[in-house]
Amino acid sequence: MNEQPARMAVFISGGGTGLQAFIDAAKAGILSGKIVLVVSSNGKAFGLQRAEKENIETFVFKKKKYPSPEDADRDLLRILQERCVDYIALAGYMKLLPSIVVKAYPRRIVNIHPALLPKYGGQGMYGHFVHEAVIAAGDRESGVTVHLVDEIYDNGLILEQVRVPVLESDTPETLAARVLEQEHKLYPRVMEKLIKGKFNLKNGK
Numbered sequence: 001m002n003e004q005p006a007r008m009a010v011f012i013s014g015g016g017t018g019l020q021a022f023i024d025a026a027k028a029g030i031l032s033g034k035i036v037l038v039v040s041s042n043g044k045a046f047g048l049q050r051a052e053k054e055n056i057e058t059f060v061f062k063k064k065k066y067p068s069p070e071d072a073d074r075d076l077l078r079i080l081q082e083r084c085v086d087y088i089a090l091a092g093y094m095k096l097l098p099s100i101v102v103k104a105y106p107r108r109i110v111n112i113h114p115a116l117l118p119k120y121g122g123q124g125m126y127g128h129f130v131h132e133a134v135i136a137a138g139d140r141e142s143g144v145t146v147h148l149v150d151e152i153y154d155n156g157l158i159l160e161q162v163r164v165p166v167l168e169s170d171t172p173e174t175l176a177a178r179v180l181e182q183e184h185k186l187y188p189r190v191m192e193k194l195i196k197g198k199f200n201l202k203n204g205k
Contacts, residue, residue: 006195009037009085011093016047017180018091018112018187023054025188033195037083039076041095057083073098080104089191090149094126102151107201109149110194112187114179116161117145121154131172131179141165142175144182146190148201159199160190 010019019038025031038051043060051058059079066072077100080088090097090111102109113121115130120142125133134142143163148156162182166175193199 005032005034006086007036007084008033008191009039009080009083009088010035011039011041011088011090011097012045012047013041013094014045014047014092016045016050016091018089018183019047020050021184022089022091022188022191023050025192031188031192033087033191037080037085039079039093041093047092073100077101077104087191087195088149089187091187096123096151096153097149099151102149107148108194110146110159110191111149111154111156112183113145113147113154114142114176114183115145116141116143116163117147117154117158123153125154128172128176131175134166135170135172135175139166142179144179144186146187157201159194160186162186 010022012019022031022035026033026035035056038047038056038058040048040058040060041062048058061072061076063069063072066075076098080101086108088105088109090109097109115121115134120130120133131142141163143161145158145161147154147158150156164179164182
């Protein structure tokens with residue numbers, strides 16, 4: 001009997017390089033999950049073009065288009081459920097997921113963060129702000145964290161981390177480039193392990 005691949009939704013806000021890493025990993029056989037939906041908070045995000053090139057359905061989610069935030073949240077959950085989404089991966093998504101979505105997908109939503117959580121996490125800590133903070137603090141290493149998502153920014157159970165040395169010559173841009181390279185390697189592999197049930201999540205947040 002052929003097992004159906006897990007159905008994934010990937011949430012983005014910008015260029016979608018993390019989305020592309022998932023697409024490439026699926027083609028290479030590293031990721032068995034099938035991306036069935038890409039959700040973006042930004043209608044002009046280049047990541048939407050990446051999805052359309054692969055014939056993946058896209059949805060631009062903006063709460064201001066709805067009569068109320070609650071209506072928006074319910075519609076997002078409806079869209080995910082109608083497409084039978086099993087797992088959600090946040091890949092550069094700049095918004096906090098609605099509580100009803102988080103509750104509907106316990107231990108099935110993951111995020112990637114460009115630092116070694118719990119350091120340099122929380123609201124406002126994203127992108128170049130993270131790398132600037134790491135360098136300003138004089139840290140000798142930074143890295144990448146993949147974690148489960150709950151209702152607080154960067155707070156869920158850590159699944160895996162990769163460390164990246166901070167060089168004396170680093171700028172936020174050079175550090176970001178090396179961290180991003182590791183993100184693209186780590187995220188699909190962690191997602192695959194989650195889908196295959198290889199993490200012990202019974203005591204997770």
